[in-house]
Amino acid sequence: xxxxxxxxWTLSDFIIGGVLLFGTGLLYELVFRKVKKNSFRIVISAxxxxxxxxxWAELAVGIFGTPLGGx
Numbered sequence: 698x699x700x701x702x703x704x705x706w707t708l709s710d711f712i713i714g715g716v717l718l719f720g721t722g723l724l725y726e727l728v729f730r731k732v733k734k735n736s737f738r739i740v741i742s743a744x745x746x747x748x749x750x751x752x753w754a755e756l757a758v759g760i761f762g763t764p765l766g767g768x
Contacts, residue, residue, distance in 0.1 A: 717749065717753065717756075724745045728741045728745065
């Protein structure tokens with residue numbers, strides 16, 4: 698938005714992005730505090746990362762076609 702007009706985020710976009718990043722970070726911290734076995738940590742962390750990426754992509758471009766997706 699500062700350098701081009703092609704990006705047009707509103708305040709709600711910034712809030713949702715912040716909540717998504719903060720929530721993902723909190724989930725990682727929870728996994729690393731509660732799960733003791735490294736193999737479980739890796740699997741759960743990969744699932745959290747995958748969920749984050751899928752939600753981010755859906756909100757950005759609407760890869761699944763939900764009403765929440767971007768244009």
